[in-house]
Amino acid sequence: MLLTYQYKLNPTDEQATQMENWGELLRRHWNYSLGQRLDALNRSRAQIDRCSIVCEPIGEIPDRVDYYTQAAGLRQTKALFPEYKDIYADCQQQNLMRLDKAWKRWFVPDKNGKRGGRPRFKRRGDICSFTFPRINCAKAGAHLIGNVLRLSRLGEIEVILHRPIPDGFDIKQATLIYKADGWYVSFSLEDGTVPDVLPVGDIKTVVGIDVGLEKFLVTSGGDAVEIPQFYRKSQVRLARQQRKLSRMQKGSNNYQKQANKVARLHLHVHRQRKEFHYQVAHWLCSVYDLIGFENLNIKGLARTRLAKSILDAAWGSFLNILQAVAVKRGKWALEGNARGTSIECSGCGQRVEKTLKDRVHRCPSCGLVIDRDWNSGINILNRVQRTLGLAFSGCGGLEVTLPVKQQFSVVKLEAPATLLVS
Numbered sequence: 001m002l003l004t005y006q007y008k009l010n011p012t013d014e015q016a017t018q019m020e021n022w023g024e025l026l027r028r029h030w031n032y033s034l035g036q037r038l039d040a041l042n043r044s045r046a047q048i049d050r051c052s053i054v055c056e057p058i059g060e061i062p063d064r065v066d067y068y069t070q071a072a073g074l075r076q077t078k079a080l081f082p083e084y085k086d087i088y089a090d091c092q093q094q095n096l097m098r099l100d101k102a103w104k105r106w107f108v109p110d111k112n113g114k115r116g117g118r119p120r121f122k123r124r125g126d127i128c129s130f131t132f133p134r135i136n137c138a139k140a141g142a143h144l145i146g147n148v149l150r151l152s153r154l155g156e157i158e159v160i161l162h163r164p165i166p167d168g169f170d171i172k173q174a175t176l177i178y179k180a181d182g183w184y185v186s187f188s189l190e191d192g193t194v195p196d197v198l199p200v201g202d203i204k205t206v207v208g209i210d211v212g213l214e215k216f217l218v219t220s221g222g223d224a225v226e227i228p229q230f231y232r233k234s235q236v237r238l239a240r241q242q243r244k245l246s247r248m249q250k251g252s253n254n255y256q257k258q259a260n261k262v263a264r265l266h267l268h269v270h271r272q273r274k275e276f277h278y279q280v281a282h283w284l285c286s287v288y289d290l291i292g293f294e295n296l297n298i299k300g301l302a303r304t305r306l307a308k309s310i311l312d313a314a315w316g317s318f319l320n321i322l323q324a325v326a327v328k329r330g331k332w333a334l335e336g337n338a339r340g341t342s343i344e345c346s347g348c349g350q351r352v353e354k355t356l357k358d359r360v361h362r363c364p365s366c367g368l369v370i371d372r373d374w375n376s377g378i379n380i381l382n383r384v385q386r387t388l389g390l391a392f393s394g395c396g397g398l399e400v401t402l403p404v405k406q407q408f409s410v411v412k413l414e415a416p417a418t419l420l421v422s
């Protein structure tokens with residue numbers, strides 16, 4: 001099982017400057033290497049024995065460019081630009097590997113047939129992280145001893161270990177990241193265990209969830225979680241700070257300070273949202289063994305007028321977190337087909353057409369009157385239960401006995417007299 005734990009670092013001013021400098025040098029090297037790749041691509045587009053209508057290579061046709069040729073070129077880079085000698089060599093290779101990964105994602109579709117976009121040239125400040133691929137072994141450039149991270153070329157940095165690294169896990173690699181409020185280190189942790197599957201026969205409590213605009217989610221049991229709307233609440237403060245920023249002279253000292261203030265506000269909203277997502281996911285996984293959810297067309301929805309509300313709720317990242325939490329707690333999180341869940345009657349299966357405005361589901365054939373999202377929740381649950389045994393997406397377990405901190409509000413929806421749950 002793989003986990004990532006992030007800790008704040010407490011570097012000295014010199015170390016912080018040095019790390020920023022590394023980021024900048026790696027950014028330049030990224031841009032150079034990307035340019036090299038794009039150039040080679042452009043020049044070798046037409047086959048060698050024919051003419052291209054669009055363009056003709058001028059001069060020498062370059063050799064193949066890939067990770068290996070670029071990594072071999074690092075020696076020359078260091079000879080031409082001696083400042084690259086100060087960067088730990090593995091970090092530079094990791095930088096090239098990242099580029100290679102982005103490049104391949106652009107060319108080779110994944111198993112769903114999707115490809116990434118063209119790798120981008122990075123602007124100043126865009127690369128603010130670098131990776132030490134090995135840690136705590138003989139040849140490693142990074143060692144974590146107690147709460148001190150000893151890094152090659154950078155020296156010793158204090159790590160604020162606000163929670164212990166879990167027992168039995170090996171630290172695989174360390175990534176140093178710059179955020180608006182300082183430097184952080186992310187440890188990738190791994191242990192060799194294969195998570196146990198909670199047997200299908202042992203599933204006792206099941207739930208279907210429907211995410212909506214009025215409520216963050218509604219379960220098939222009739223519980224509704226309110227949307228906290230973090231972004232909307234901070235909007236006024238954000239707007240004020242951004243206005244201030246726009247009046248300042250770009251690039252000045254005050255501008256930098258104000259830009260950092262705005263970035264910190266965004267970071268704050270992001271963290272609030274993430275915390276909320278984790279709380280809801282842990283709450284669901286502590287109460288239920290199986291959670292069914294629908295796959296959403298978030299990109300499509302975000303193009304509508306409701307975009308701000310939809311992006312503020314960030315269901316996409318919530319569903320990712322939910323699946324991760326389910327794996328960690330040994331519960332099931334299964335995706336159900338979302339097509340027509342709001343139209344279908346959960347009581348009798350009849351189609352009941354409605355528009356976005358109709359908030360209540362009224363079935364003419366069986367007389368079921370129920371909240372619209374609640375109805376969809378029950379439908380999703382039914383669909384997931386039907387497919388169980390055929391499709392598995394989240395399973396396994398690491399014993400988690402943490403109490404669930406619940407700071408969000410759950411509303412019990414009013415149960416109709418004629419509620420039929422099959």
Ligand SMILES: [Zn+2]
Binds near residue numbers: 348350363
């Ligand atoms: Zn019905």
